[in-house]
Amino acid sequence: MYLPNHFKETDPAVLHRFVKEHSLGALVIQGSHGLSAEHLPLLLETNEAGLSILKAHVARASQLWQEVLKGHDEALVIFQGPSAYVSPSWYASKLETHRVVPTYNYATVHAYGRIKVRDDVQWVRGLAARLTREHEATQDTPWRMTDAPADFIDEQLSRIVGIEIHISRLEGKWKMSQNRSEADRKGVLQGLHRESMPQATETAAEMARVMLRTSPE
Template sequence: MYLPPHFEQADPDRIRNLIRTCPLGMLVTAGPQGLDANHLPFILNPDRGPHGTLLCHVARANPVWRELADSQAESLAVFQGPSAYVSPSLYETKRTTHEVVPTYNYAVVHAHGRIIVHDDPRWVAGVVGRLTRMFEQGRDDPWKMSDAPPAFLEERLSAIVGLEMPIARLQAKWKMSQNRNEADRRGVVAGLDASGRDGDRAVAAAMKAAETGTSA
């Protein structure tokens, strides 16, 4: 990933928070047929390894897990956070010099590591249970694995395989108008904050958090 120093995010709390709030990652692997990308919900275990460990599962019919079982190569998990188009009309500079062009603000995390395959029903059940609790929390009537008939649940669990990625290295990029002057940044925050789009307002919140040093 092209990563100019002024866009680099090094705060581990912000990086972990992006993975938790945007858990649908893109797992990029290299196999016999070339590059492959699978879109999977991940759990981040922050206490395992220097950068944490990612957990997920794939369909048994998906050939990627067999390819990974025989591979020593690193894989890449990409997590996309909030993003928004930035119009030149939001910059104060437009009203003075007109020397401005459109851009796009975004936050993204790249996690690199070698995948460990778990073709183990108990391990898979543990990950599915954690994923379920993570996504069901806050619901009035949260679904639990025990709600399903045991035989049905056993059949469904046998159709998936677990993946574990101890994170060997992390890259995080917060492109949030750090290369603009203060007046231009204020204009972007105000314009995106007033937008009707959720993504625009999320980027405005991330820019404000960066200014105040809080987590976003």
């Protein structure tokens, strides 16, 4: 992706936080019949060597994991965060020059790596349990795999195949008006807060976080 320096995010802690908070990723590979994509909840973990690995499962009926077994194992996973339209009328500089245009503010992380298939029921069971704990943690009464009949869980697990992606490169792009003046950035924040859509509120919060992190001491 096009990545100007003022939008580039390289801090591993920030990138990892983002992936964990926006864990539904678009997994893209180049297969036998062209590009193929799956939208999957992914778990980010670190192995004994300190390397980052994304773990997920796909339907056994999916062609994606079979393409990997054929050698099409190079992958890109796209994690998309908050995004919102930015009106040029929000910029303070509009009143001065009128040399402004509409844009979008957004945050995204691209993870590159190679996929390994884990067609192992015990591995898949362990992953499903960890994914469940991760996503049920906010519930008043978290659902557990043991809440369902064992034979039903066994049947469901037989229908999925595990995959893991060993990350070779992470790229983060936070396009949050860093290339605008302080007055323009404040105008964008005010404009986003006036919008009624949740995405605008979330984008404003991420933008404020970026401004705080990049402001001079």
